[in-house]
Amino acid sequence: MTDKSVYGPWAVIAGGSEGVGASFAELLADAGINLVLIARKPGPLHETADRARARGVEVRTLTLDLLDPGALPAIRTVTDGLEVGLLVFNAGANSYGHEFVTGDLDRVQGVLDLNITAQLALTHHFGALMRERRRGGILLVGSLSGFMGQAQISVYSAAKAFGRVFAEGLWLELGQYDVHVLELVLGVTRTPAMERAGLRMDLPGLRVAEPEDVAREGLEHLADGPVWVAGENAGTAEKRSGFPRAELVLAAHEASRRLLLPAASPAPSASSS
Template identity: 35%
Template structure:
């Protein structure tokens, strides 16, 4: 019987690369994103390249009721979700005190509230069937204090802790819950976050390939692992951070994240 994977944010970046991997393994795909054109283009790509069965749903997960609406819509279609990939997420670059509060609250809604809503709905069925998989896009940002992206780093700290907790709760029910922790990756994330001025993203050659990040996450999910830090450099960074005081780690990240041409006078 063909299994079905639901991927949020599956039209670009790591999400699209994960969709390709699932399609290559014969999964039916349910792709969720805001942009209908992006959904259509991703569907065409996956159908033509992998002969995949693709269902697209345009849904704005920044909206508080969108997660419940999505669950209702998919349930009414009679679809059983065997794998849930919570990939959708955004950040906002800048000093918190100078930031737009509503945008920060929207990011919390997308990165945390929608992820929790979707996980809650579909985890129930997986536990009842004693079978299923969930992949949550965490980040090494969740392990490091993040000046200039304070809210984003905070949301990813939540995602990481939440993922580890529910994994422990359901581990005896045949359900795999995995966290994927990428670092700086060559996606549209930085454009959406207005972050291209950051020192951290100036060197495009230092960015990870989203296809390689997706492969790491996919393999970890299929192997039943609790988490995977993608990339040797990121593993090393987190190992160093583990023995570094949080204040020092935050100050170091402040220097990395600030604009290259920032006037400190």
């Protein structure tokens, strides 16, 4: 169970309404840690808040788009005066699914602002307070996508690569103040967002993690930073970090294409790439 004396009495979860974010909320509530939950969708947000309150903790909610220029001031109106011992940034998403050069640069900027700029703003604010108190934790949710460039999501993959390298440097900076930093790298996880994206979860040999399992794994390894790869995907992350790059990128591209094919469609041959 997550140590309330280290990571409490309050935790802030950005992207805390469903999927892995909701699982973080429930597990932290079980540990007796009060919650500030931030998400765009009020329905799932309030449902998750009610489940957490039923576990006996105080919960504050903020329906907010982190791309709003006033996001951080709005968050501070809810959190100033609270002793926040844990920040979970789970709000990364890919709203851009086109080839880069034919895509809309405004949408590209939105991917960067959510996955990088918003993450930096919250980490800067809450990390400074934890540094002063000399305790706490910052958990940044990453993705296997950040270990390799991929077609259609090249910007998202690059943003996730930034997050991992940033977490490593932050881990060095804050570790001397007893503040733990961890990037939790997720693979394919059975979340509402992935289901809405139409990803096939039935491919033979595909590792599909459950939200509660990866959230629990992340909380259990908060002190084992700077990077923890969840769901038995460490081998995949290591392979994606290797060389030669062309061969690895092409192989991963073929695998990712199969995730989006309808169940009745044959997989493309290697010669069609």
